Amino acid sequence: MSKKLYSPTDKMGDLICDNYSLLQVMSRFDLPLGFGDYSVEEVCKSNSVDCRTFLAVVNFINKGYSRTSFALEDISIQSLMNYLKKAHHYFLDFQLPNIRRKLLEAIDCSMDNDVTFLILRFFDGYVQEVRKHMNYEDMYVFTYVEHLLQGQKDEEYCIDMFVRHHDHIDEKLTELKNSIIKYYPANQNAHVMNAVLFDIFNCEKDLASHNKVEDYLFVPAVLHLEKEVASRVHEAPKVETVEVNEQEEVNKDIQDDLSQREKEIITCVVKGMSNKEIAEYLYISIHTVITHRRNIARKLQIHSPTLLTVYAIVNKLVDISEVKVSI
Ligand SMILES: [Fe+2]
Ligand SMILES: [Fe+2]
Incomplete structure (x- = not known):
């Protein structure tokens, strides 16, 4: 290097x-x-x-x-966050599906091969974990940081909570790669299997690099921003950023099934609107939008915008022609 x-x-x-x-x-x-x-x-x-x-x-x-x-001050957190989001999109929508396609081509699909079945099952389980990991970052961590960039500190979350639970998602791919190298029986598709292994090696390296950018550039820059925002908040007179009736509305939503407001927010999300656009459209604060989105994710157990879109279509909250989230 x-x-x-x-x-x-x-x-x-x-x-x-x-x-x-x-x-x-x-x-x-x-x-x-x-x-x-x-x-x-x-x-x-x-x-x-x-x-x-x-x-x-x-x-x-x-x-x-x-x-x-x-210096940490050199980093534009917004710009770094856009970079990380693009990387998530690349892994989830291009690199991992591409590896799966090649794996299918390379492995022996005759049903008498248990190793084949286990490799595919392991890979699919792994992709689900990566999706969960990246959706969490997109939905919670980046939303928290966007909020912080606007000078608002969510009292219930801090970047240290992310650090404590941040997995090294490349490690399981190492496991898969090693299993194939050590145990996969040789067959006539050796060239294709070697090509998949090259892709897995590259993906593993790329994921490890992605993790390091998060741990050593993104997190320190956000810690620095948290301190800055905290010192500003302590200097400034306390301003109530969420209006009382908005807060009441959010609190009420914690108990029930999806409220009318939450359904409106789902509709906005699947139409491709940002949190800021939703806040302006519904005349509520961004903080309230974020809290509603968290409640929606918890109630429906859906963290992916794609699955939220499926939910919205099936429940007739939107027409498929209005959907802007890729499905
Ligand atoms: Fe990430
Ligand atoms: Fe990560």
Whole structure:
């Protein structure tokens, strides 16, 4: 791995040539190929990407995950969060389904092979865990941080709670890879199986890298923000951000089945509206929207926007033509 520390004036194309795995970082920052001879700074600027955050991630990965080249203040948390969300989308909607497709092609599907069945079952169980892990981050952690970025601290949550429960989701993939290498009986599809193994090795490395970005860049930056917000809150006179009747409405919702307000919020979510848009549309605070969404997830036991969409269609809360969440 290259040990070079990149600066804004380096050519973007050189980054890829030095370390092709940085291609993933670029696509997650929405930087399209075709850089010409433009510098990192120029490419970031023309694509409205925060250059310091981009370089913080690139240098962190490139320097073997050592956090020496930047200050926490250099990081735009919003930009880093968008990067992490894109990575989730990549793993869940592209990389893992792609590995499953190749696994199916590679393994011996004749029913007399129990190992085949177990490998697939293990993989499917693993994908479910990854989905749960990433949906939790998308739905709770990032929502909490977005709220924090607006200067509002949720008293019931802190980033330390995330740290304490943050699993290393790459480890089970290591287990699967090792099981295939050690125990999978050889057959005529060896080339295809080797290709899947390459993909699993890459995915494992990419997931481990993703975890490290969360643990060593995202979490410290959010801790720093939490302190800043807390000091602002203590300085400022206490402002009630949630109106009394909104709070009463939320409290009432804790007990019952889905309330009318919760159904309205589900409709907005599956139409693709952000928390901010929902708050403006329903004339309530973002904090209230977030609390409603938490209650909805708990009541329905649904954390994925996709499954929420299915629920909304089946229960006739929306027409399929209005749905903006991909299903
Ligand atoms: Fe993540
Ligand atoms: Fe994570």
